[in-house]
Amino acid sequence: xxxxxxxxxxxxxxxxxxxxxxxxxxxxxxxxxxxxxxxxxxxxxxxxxxxxxxxxxxxxxxxxxxxxxxxxxxxxxxxxxxxxxxxxxxxxxxxxxxxxxxxxxxxxxxxxx
Amino acid sequence: xxxxxxxxxxxxxxxxxxxxxxxxxxxxxxxxxxxxxxxxxxxxxxxxxxxxxxxxxxxxxxxxxxxxxxxxxxxxxxxxxxxxxxxxxxxxxxxxxxxxxxxxxxxxxxxxxxxx
Numbered sequence: 044x045x046x047x048x049x050x051x052x053x054x055x056x057x058x059x060x061x062x063x064x065x066x067x068x069x070x071x072x073x074x075x076x077x078x079x080x081x082x083x084x085x086x087x088x089x090x091x092x093x094x095x096x097x098x099x100x101x102x103x104x105x106x107x108x109x110x111x112x113x114x115x116x117x118x119x120x121x122x123x124x125x126x127x128x129x130x131x132x133x134x135x136x137x138x139x140x141x142x143x144x145x146x147x148x149x150x151x152x153x154x155x156x
Numbered sequence: 157x158x159x160x161x162x163x164x165x166x167x168x169x170x171x172x173x174x175x176x177x178x179x180x181x182x183x184x185x186x187x188x189x190x191x192x193x194x195x196x197x198x199x200x201x202x203x204x205x206x207x208x209x210x211x212x213x214x215x216x217x218x219x220x221x222x223x224x225x226x227x228x229x230x231x232x233x234x235x236x237x238x239x240x241x242x243x244x245x246x247x248x249x250x251x252x253x254x255x256x257x258x259x260x261x262x263x264x265x266x267x268x269x270x271x272x
Contacts, residue, residue, distance in 0.1 A: 084265050142259065142261070144201060146199040149198055
């Protein structure tokens with residue numbers, strides 16, 4: 044059975060801190076790894092990673108994938124209170140069902156002023 | 157530029173009633189996915205549909221749950237004879253037809269089902 048594990052489960056920091064969120068996975072027919080941000084509504088797409096070692100950046104957020112060690116990290120620099128959310132890692136698998144995403148349990152990030 | 161739309165946003169049902177949840181994908185997307193998020197748990201895959209076809213329903217409970225995505229109109233997730241354990245947030249996502257984009261899924265706002 045496909046498995047995605049995120050750590051830590053929760054994290055409390057102050058504005059301006061840098062955080063690193065971790066995601067490890069065990070899936071058959073790996074196709075991609077995705078990061079989402081979920082506030083009190085729909086998960087919002089952040090990144091999709093398919094190749095090892097290539098960093099994706101969007102403002103203060105960045106992410107990288109290691110397909111050999113089967114993990115990814117999401118970095119957030121100079122955190123702001125608006126970054127408070129649940130960050131979800133998901134892995135897309137192939138085979139007969141190209142679309143299925145397997146999600147981790149999420150990391151709850153709280154940023155205090 | 158409409159994203160994924162779901163309705164209703166909130167649905168209250170009594171035990172034994174039926175719940176119908178609707179999802180309209182992003183314009184031009186023909187792949188729809190349903191996920192369930194139970195309280196304090198992560199998102200769990202339920203079913204993957206293309207127009208008029210169920211591709212993967214490995215995450216659907218064997219009884220009471222069904223899904224469809226007709227040629228015209230929204231995708232429907234139907235739960236018959238609801239029980240309290242069905243209370244959850246149900247999210248719909250869609251992706252484009254390009255095989256490389258199957259996993260790049262965009263989510264709707266969810267329907268929060270409460271069973272009394």
